Amino acid sequence: MKRREFLQTGAALGALALAPAFNALGKPRDRLRVAMIGTGLRGQSQLGPLLSRGDVELVAIADTQQVMLDHTLAIIDKTGRKRPKVYGGNGDKNAWKALLAQKGIDAVLICTPWEWHAPMAIAAMEAKVAVGCEVVAGITLQDHWDVLRAQQRTGTPYMLMENVCYRRDVMAVLQMVRAGLFGELIHMQAGYQHDLRGVKLNSGNPNEPYDSGVEFGEKGFSEAQWRTQHSVDRNGELYPSHGIGPCAMYANIHRGNRFTHINAFATKSRGLHDYIVKNPKGGPDHPNAKVKFKLGDVVTTTLRCENGETILLQHDTSLPRPYSLGFRVQGTDGLWMDLNKSIHIEGKSPPHKWEDAQKYYDEYDHPLWRKYADKAAGAGHGGMDWFVVHAFVEAVKAGAPMPIDIYDAVAWSAITPLSEQSIAEDYRTLPFPDFTEGKWKDRKPIFAFDDRY
Numbered sequence: 001m002k003r004r005e006f007l008q009t010g011a012a013l014g015a016l017a018l019a020p021a022f023n024a025l026g027k028p029r030d031r032l033r034v035a036m037i038g039t040g041l042r043g044q045s046q047l048g049p050l051l052s053r054g055d056v057e058l059v060a061i062a063d064t065q066q067v068m069l070d071h072t073l074a075i076i077d078k079t080g081r082k083r084p085k086v087y088g089g090n091g092d093k094n095a096w097k098a099l100l101a102q103k104g105i106d107a108v109l110i111c112t113p114w115e116w117h118a119p120m121a122i123a124a125m126e127a128k129v130a131v132g133c134e135v136v137a138g139i140t141l142q143d144h145w146d147v148l149r150a151q152q153r154t155g156t157p158y159m160l161m162e163n164v165c166y167r168r169d170v171m172a173v174l175q176m177v178r179a180g181l182f183g184e185l186i187h188m189q190a191g192y193q194h195d196l197r198g199v200k201l202n203s204g205n206p207n208e209p210y211d212s213g214v215e216f217g218e219k220g221f222s223e224a225q226w227r228t229q230h231s232v233d234r235n236g237e238l239y240p241s242h243g244i245g246p247c248a249m250y251a252n253i254h255r256g257n258r259f260t261h262i263n264a265f266a267t268k269s270r271g272l273h274d275y276i277v278k279n280p281k282g283g284p285d286h287p288n289a290k291v292k293f294k295l296g297d298v299v300t301t302t303l304r305c306e307n308g309e310t311i312l313l314q315h316d317t318s319l320p321r322p323y324s325l326g327f328r329v330q331g332t333d334g335l336w337m338d339l340n341k342s343i344h345i346e347g348k349s350p351p352h353k354w355e356d357a358q359k360y361y362d363e364y365d366h367p368l369w370r371k372y373a374d375k376a377a378g379a380g381h382g383g384m385d386w387f388v389v390h391a392f393v394e395a396v397k398a399g400a401p402m403p404i405d406i407y408d409a410v411a412w413s414a415i416t417p418l419s420e421q422s423i424a425e426d427y428r429t430l431p432f433p434d435f436t437e438g439k440w441k442d443r444k445p446i447f448a449f450d451d452r453y
């Protein structure tokens with residue numbers, strides 16, 4: 001979008017964002033009664049941002065495992081807040097249905113393994129309980145259509161809780177993009193580049209969830225219980241939203257732009273096997289040394305957009321490497337790369353030289369961060385977890401459109417099954433489904449246009 005168009009759209013949006021568009025839950029309200037399904041490590045870490053709020057009452061929690069419920073209740077007790085009603089704890093995989101039947105719940109955070117997100121979100125929307133769903137929206141392409149149709153049928157608010165969209169540098173760069181600093185956008189890169197070997201494999205002991213062994217499945221703990229099996233069974237971009245979320249906001253996807261094509265390539269798979277064989281608690285004779293992991297160590301996915309940009313994503317979770325999401329935002333006037341905080345803007349930066357991006361981060365710091373940095377301090381992932389909870393709670397309270405809405409959720413998350421299909425079909429380029437069914441042409445950007453959410 002050109003600077004003038006952006007300014008015009010921004011002005012129109014200011015007005016739009018102030019007017020509550022719909023609220024399936026009734027009138028705008030001051031407080032929310034919130035439930036949480038899945039009280040594992042993610043759910044527990046989101047308790048801080050939730051319970052620090054005077055406008056939220058945590059009224060119900062559900063989990064299959066007593067150990068997770070106990071940890072959660074201990075955290076709640078420390079805050080002095082009232083205990084919620086508890087469901088499950090005995091291995092019952094359906095206890096969450098009883099939670100959704102509890103009267104008076106306004107909103108639910110879904111923090112369960114991926115395979116549960118679609119059925120739980122659909123049931124919650126049918127029950128008129130606003131959904132804040134952890135990344136991803138579903139597993140198969142059909143799941144994504146089902147979640148979309150349920151939202152359209154019920155009108156219940158649904159937000160994907162994609163926290164990286166709220167990272168401070170990512171939001172500052174959004175301001176730079178919107179101000180036209182990079183000129184016209186041409187290309188973006190990002191990914192999920194995070195050494196998860198010590199997360200996907202552990203000892204199974206709840207007191208040492210990371211880097212503690214080579215077990216998974218029933219013998220593992222937390223994500224090793226379920227996430228690892230996806231690396232055994234699937235080959236694709238298994239965790240797209242941390243990378244694609246910010247890029248989609250930069251490119252105004254579903255708001256004047258859309259993904260048109262996708263393809264993916266995968267390398268051979270070595271990292272997880274190597275980790276098991278070389279680990280002091282594993283070795284070549286450990287039973288898991290025989291497991292064949294289907295997931296390529298580095299999966300590279302390319303998307304093309306209607307307005308002519310490309311976006312490259314890399315999923316890189318099985319090899320030794322420091323964490324980096326590898327953002328690159330490039331336009332006709334320059335580019336930013338998050339690694340080493342580097343930026344180059346033609347006419348501002350010394351020719352052919354990188355500059356330290358910090359002074360640009362400071363200058364373009366997003367109004368949300370300027371306003372709430374103190375409140376967010378201490379929340380997970382450098383504070384961005386506070387912002388995603390804040391955005392969800394405030395938008396539901398106001399009856400405003402979700403800042404990361406159903407179309408964002410299903411398109412970002414559908415990258416997984418589509419990348420799997422591309423790889424399985426000899427790296428074929430596939431058309432990207434238009435979940436908006438043409439509405440992308442007229443929809444306007446709403447994400448983070450003011451200092452509310």
Ligand SMILES: NC(=O)c1ccc[n+]([C@@H]2O[C@H](COP(=O)([O-])OP(=O)(O)OC[C@H]3O[C@@H](n4cnc5c(N)ncnc54)[C@H](O)[C@@H]3O)[C@@H](O)[C@H]2O)c1
Nearest residue numbers: 038039040041042043063064065068093111112134222223
């Ligand atoms: N946005 C982020 O930065 C971020 C970070 C970590 C995890 N996550 C996401 O959060 C979700 C949970 O991940 P996690 O790390 O907490 O995993 P986890 O394994 O620690 O927690 C998942 C919990 O869900 C429970 N569960 C499983 N089936 C259930 C069912 N049928 N009913 C009720 N509870 C059930 C498990 O017992 C477990 O306690 C995943 O989608 C993950 O991708 C997001």
